[in-house]
Amino acid sequence: MAVTPSTMLKLGTPAPDFHLPDPAGVMVSRDDFKSAPALLVMFICNHCPFVKHIRQSLSAFAREYQAKGVAIVGINSNDGGEYPEDSPQKMVDEVKAAGYVFPYLYDETQAVAKAYRAACTPDFFLFDAARTLVYRGQFDESRPSNGLPVTGKDLRAAADAALAGRSVPADQKPSIGCNIKWKTGNEPNYTR
Numbered sequence: 001m002a003v004t005p006s007t008m009l010k011l012g013t014p015a016p017d018f019h020l021p022d023p024a025g026v027m028v029s030r031d032d033f034k035s036a037p038a039l040l041v042m043f044i045c046n047h048c049p050f051v052k053h054i055r056q057s058l059s060a061f062a063r064e065y066q067a068k069g070v071a072i073v074g075i076n077s078n079d080g081g082e083y084p085e086d087s088p089q090k091m092v093d094e095v096k097a098a099g100y101v102f103p104y105l106y107d108e109t110q111a112v113a114k115a116y117r118a119a120c121t122p123d124f125f126l127f128d129a130a131r132t133l134v135y136r137g138q139f140d141e142s143r144p145s146n147g148l149p150v151t152g153k154d155l156r157a158a159a160d161a162a163l164a165g166r167s168v169p170a171d172q173k174p175s176i177g178c179n180i181k182w183k184t185g186n187e188p189n190y191t192r
Contacts, residue, residue, distance in 0.1 A: 003178070006119055008137070009136050014132060023089065023092045024092075028103045028105055039070070040070055040073070040159070042072070042073070042074045042123070042124050042125075043074075043077055043113060043118040044075070044076060044122050046094040048121040049144050049178070050176065051121050053150065057139075058098075059101070061156065068163055070162075070163065074102055074105065075112060075113070076107065077110050082183070091104055091106065110183060118180060120179055120180065121177045121180065123136075126159060126168075128162050134167075138175040141153075141154075143176065154173065
C-alpha cells in the first residue's frame with residue numbers, strides 16, 4: 001500500500017464531465033445532476049484501508065447530504081483486472097456492505113480519474129451550483145492508525161458552506177489514502 005496525498009486540483013476548476021456505468025451497466029453522467037445545488041465526486045474503491053476506515057461515516061454523510069440536495073457519486077478507477085477485489089462484480093457487494101445510497105461508478109479507462117487529477121482513495125471533489133471546484137481534500141483528520149474519530153468535519157463544513165452559498169475556506173488539507181491502481185502504462189504524470 002502506497003500512502004498518497006491528493007494532488008489538490010486548483011480551486012475554481014470546472015467539473016470535468018463523466019459518463020460512466022455502474023456495475024449493472026446503468027450510465028450516469030455529470031449532467032444528470034445539473035439541478036443540484038452542489039456536486040460531490042468521490043474517488044473510492046472497495047479494498048483500500050483508508051476508504052474502509054471512513055465508509056460507515058461516509059455512508060451516513062451521503063444519506064444526510066443527499067437529503068439536503070447535494071448530488072453525490074462515487075467512482076472506482078482502480079485496475080479491476082490486476083486488483084480483482086475492485087472489479088465491478090465486487091462493487092455490487094461493496095454497495096450492499098457499506099450501505100452506499102449514491103451511484104458507484106466504474107472508470108475502466110481511468111480517463112475520468114485523470115481528468116480530475118485524482119491520485120488516491122479516498123479523494124473528494126466538491127463543486128458548487130455552477131460546477132466550480134470549491135473543495136478538494138480530506139474527509140476529516142482521522143486515519144486508520146491515528147485513533148481520531150471519523151466525523152467528516154472538513155467535508156461537512158465545505159458542503160454546508162456550498163449549500164448556503166458561502167465561500168468555502170481556501171485552506172484545505174489533502175486527502176491521504178492508497179494510490180489509485182493505474183493500469184500498466186497508464187500512470188499519469190501530474191505536475192503540481
